[in-house]
């Protein structure tokens with residue numbers, strides 16, 4: 001059981017930001033990464049569609065003998081992880097916008113959240129937000145078009161900077177001191193974000209927290225591997241190899257799920 005792989009999925013290459021943190025913290029584990037690029041972006045799809053895709057991919061990862069699944073996507077976590085936990089017996093780790101640390105660390109009382117429409121409208125996000133942001137001002141913005149730009153490998157392009165400046169302008173008019181990255185594609189925009197945001201704004205990315213939680217769950221279930229250290233990559237559509245390469249991935253196979 002311990003030597004079985006860990007399944008990781010996202011709508012595309014965004015979840016690689018989580019996988020990188022997982023590989024760093026758990027170098028002896030084997031990983032199977034699925035990018036659901038035939039259905040990207042998830043952020044504008046209905047809860048039903050996102051749940052159906054999460055179920056289909058989980059079934060496929062179960063067939064690959066995965067011992068634990070990391071939902072490396074805020075949109076899939078906030079819309080579908082409760083359903084996955086209710087229908088599959090293996091442990092799941094999800095990712096949600098890290099509102100709590102941002103709220104606790106804020107001095108100005110104003111924080112920004114950048115996420116997909118699917119995440120911001122989800123009940124899970126709204127409940128967490130209400131629980132931790134009493135007395136704070138939260139400026140939430142949908143990152144329109146950003147996932148598509150990252151999927152094209154254009155995270156540092158002029159078009160991306162222009163788009164980000166527009167999206168962030170309502171936050172920049174207010175004294176935000178934290179910007180929560182509520183989509184796993186967005187950590188790849190950090191370089192561009194730093195050009196736009198005032199220096200005192202802390203960018204909050206919770207990939208490391210997800211890796212820590214995965215570590216904890218593996219220990220809890222006695223599932224830690226000591227001799228793996230591999231990662232295999234799949235896309236549900238014909239992969240754009242040059243883009244994958246720019247994210248450090250040399251080999252990707254197409255899979256029908």
Ligand code: DGL
Pocket residue numbers: 010011012014015040041042043044072073074075076116119147182183184185
């Ligand atoms: N990377 C995903 C997330 O964390 C999905 C983005 C999308 O496909 O819209 O929300």
